[in-house]
Amino acid sequence: MHGTFALQRVAWSSDRAYPCVNRSDHDGGKANGHERVIDARTDDQAGMLLTTTKTAVPLTSPDWDGARERMLIEVQRLFSAAPLLLAALLMTLAAWWLGGWLSRRAAVQRVARRNPFLKDLLASSIKGGVALLGLTAGLQLLNATAVIGAVLGTAGVVGIALGFAFKDIVENYIAGVLLSLRQPFRQHDHVRIAEHEGLVMAMTARATVLMTLDGNNLRVPNAIVFKSVILNYTQNPSRRFEFDLSLAGEGAAEARLAELRDCVAGVDGVLADPPVETFVQAYADGKQAVRVRAWIDQRGDDIEAVRGRAIAVASRWEQGRHEPPMAAARKTGAASASNSAAAEQARQHLVRAGSAASQSRDLLDATAPTE
8 A cells, every 4th residue: 555655656756746747647557456546645746756856055255254263263272382482582692692692602702703605604504403492492492393394305405406597607606615714826916717817806706807917807616616726826935937048159169158147147137046948949040949947036037027027138138248237137138027016016106906895705714824
């Protein structure tokens, strides 16, 4: 009976919903010897079924009370954590102050007297390191250690990206730090760096500034200076120069070479020790090709000026020999020596003026030992 009632209710509902279905298919016949009966309850239930399928479900209103309650809970949690936040902030500020205090201590100042650039680098490292320790302790107090890992990971990725983007700048900066520690030359030294030659004016964090021999300013990147062969003409005071001279073949060879050595030794600026040397390079067409070598003290004399005076004296002696060799040397050397001294003073003045006009900090230290 229950099964028959359920089947008939569905059939009647379908008939009401779809009029095209023949009602007689559902009215006739018997099931288990009983007639199918549709009472008022079945009709009401069918109507309710049709009405339910045609009615839209209304939207629910926002839960403002729940949102307000959650916001109040978060505010209460924030106020309850305020003492910890304040303690973490005070801990970070105290670490920052302690780092600044340590960076101004006597040990750092001793480094500053030797190298002001390294002093700034060391002071910044100490201050930043202590401040980072304080920040880490504050985050641990707040139980926010996950933030430390995220920050360090982000800093590592950013550091790698910046390292590739500013490779040349970082390379020159690190080379400047290493050169300031090594001090391969001093200010006003005459050096040759790779194919560049001149007098050292200053060394900054990025480049080494030279004044070329013709008076121009030349900036050589510190990375090139660090990786190149450096020839320092000033570090060893004594410097040798040489020139070639062609002599006629008449007369005793040894006597004439001794006379030539005496002539060159009398030139102003030529050192007596080591002595002047002469060598016969070749003999052809009745003439001797002689090479002359002599030494100067470049702390007080310019090598090109002394070499020019020696060539002039030797050429005059070779052409005439009307005067004694020493007298000819003194006569020629006196005028050229005054010109050389004036030129050297002018050049040193330019170097000092250029060094004073430089706006960057000079990393060269006159009191620090050179390598």
